[in-house]
Amino acid sequence: MPTKKxxxxxxxxxxxxxxxxxxxxxELLQLPGEIIESARKLGGGKAEEGRCGALHAALDLSQREETKEQxxxxxxxxAGSQQCREIRNRKLLNCTECVELAAQVLSRNEHSHDEEE
Incomplete structure (x- = not known):
């Protein structure tokens, strides 16, 4: 369900x-709305180290080192990279696919016992 959301x-x-x-x-992690609003500044390659914003958020939400490595x-x-600009230039994944990948990996590796996809 988190991936669909x-x-x-x-x-x-x-x-x-x-x-x-x-x-x-x-909903699953009981996150305050403020975290979503503050993430407005993380899109378009503006996350730390130019990282993809979806990847950045997933790493932030991950509690397990194994999940972060995955x-x-x-x-x-x-995607060929972790950096937004390089991902866009290589065109292996588009932004929607990056969101889906990050959500799937996070959900599968950390929250599969909490909620089915």
Whole structure:
């Protein structure tokens, strides 16, 4: 369910990639609305180290080091990079697909026991 919620938030055009990840997991993780609003500044390659905003948010929400490593390696393998600009230039994944990938990996590796996708 978090993946569907994240994709819906992104596709609505009202939230960037980072915000949509937080929105997708808001209910499950009891996240305050302020975290979603503050993530407005993380889209478009503005996250730390130029990282994809969806990846950045997923790493932030992850509690397990194994999940963080899985997120990083999944982005490297599927998108060719962790950095937004490089991902866009390589065109292996679009922004919607980055949101979906980040949400799926986070959900599968940390929250699969909490809620089914």
């Amino acid at each position: 994240a994709l819906s938030a992104y596709r609505s055009g009202k939230q960037n990639c980072a915000q949509s990840l937080y929105s997708g997991f808001q 997120l990083r390696s999944s982005f490297e393998r599927r």
